[in-house]
Amino acid sequence: MAATSRGTSPVPPDVRPRLTVLSGPSGVGKSTVVAHMRKAHPEVWLSVSATTRRPRPGEQHGVHYFFVDHDEFDKLVANGELLEWAEFAGNHYGTPRKAVLDRLEAGEPVLLEIDLQGARLVRQSMPEAQLVFLAPPSWDELVRRLTGRGTESPEVIERRLAAATIELAAESEFDITLVNTSVEDVARELLALMRVV
Numbered sequence: 001m002a003a004t005s006r007g008t009s010p011v012p013p014d015v016r017p018r019l020t021v022l023s024g025p026s027g028v029g030k031s032t033v034v035a036h037m038r039k040a041h042p043e044v045w046l047s048v049s050a051t052t053r054r055p056r057p058g059e060q061h062g063v064h065y066f067f068v069d070h071d072e073f074d075k076l077v078a079n080g081e082l083l084e085w086a087e088f089a090g091n092h093y094g095t096p097r098k099a100v101l102d103r104l105e106a107g108e109p110v111l112l113e114i115d116l117q118g119a120r121l122v123r124q125s126m127p128e129a130q131l132v133f134l135a136p137p138s139w140d141e142l143v144r145r146l147t148g149r150g151t152e153s154p155e156v157i158e159r160r161l162a163a164a165t166i167e168l169a170a171e172s173e174f175d176i177t178l179v180n181t182s183v184e185d186v187a188r189e190l191l192a193l194m195r196v197v
């Protein structure tokens, strides 16, 4: 593994991990890395979460998220339709259960891009999952990326940075850390961890 990683994959080299969870502070580059990876390998299936957050410019319902209101989200929770869910920086996010279980049953590699609370819940319910933490090269660079994205108000950026300090402190709970200095390198390492290449 390249110098951008810390820790080791818990999955033996000849075994294909079925479920991989990617977490890391807001703005670290999770969506960018996953998009880059899936451009070359569209067969990697990424779970589409439900969220009460408003769409950012360019985000499409059913592609980036299922954008729902609070009542719809509460119904998903009440009906047991979410594998896990959490509140993050004032919005609710959850992983639709059935789509994930169908893919896993079909033996396909599944990727979840979820927050720390969700990663912890998945670890409890599916201990065989591989947990990958995406870390920024530095705190200042994280702030630059989150601010530079230009999608959140200063208040929301503050909330997300407060969450980031908690998430960064939990890095050791993950099986492996990838430092997002280069999108290309991290995408390659993630594919290797998922045994897609």
Ligand code: ADP
Residues within 6 Å of the ligand: 024, 025, 026, 027, 028, 029, 030, 031, 032, 033, 145, 146, 148, 149, 180, 181, 182, 183
């Ligand atoms: P996340 O999904 O983790 O919240 P994004 O993927 O939206 O983060 O990335 C946040 C910002 O950082 C975006 O503007 C993106 O273009 C930029 N970014 C992502 N990865 C890198 C990188 N390796 N180097 C420089 N900028 C990056």
Ligand code: 5GP
Residues within 6 Å of the ligand: 023, 024, 025, 026, 030, 049, 050, 053, 084, 085, 086, 088, 093, 094, 095, 096, 113, 114, 115, 116, 117, 118, 119
């Ligand atoms: P964003 O609003 O930037 O798209 O996402 C905010 C945070 O919510 C990110 O850490 C992202 O990984 C996380 N997230 C997205 N979908 C889910 C989900 O289904 N469950 C959980 N627990 N977190 C999610």
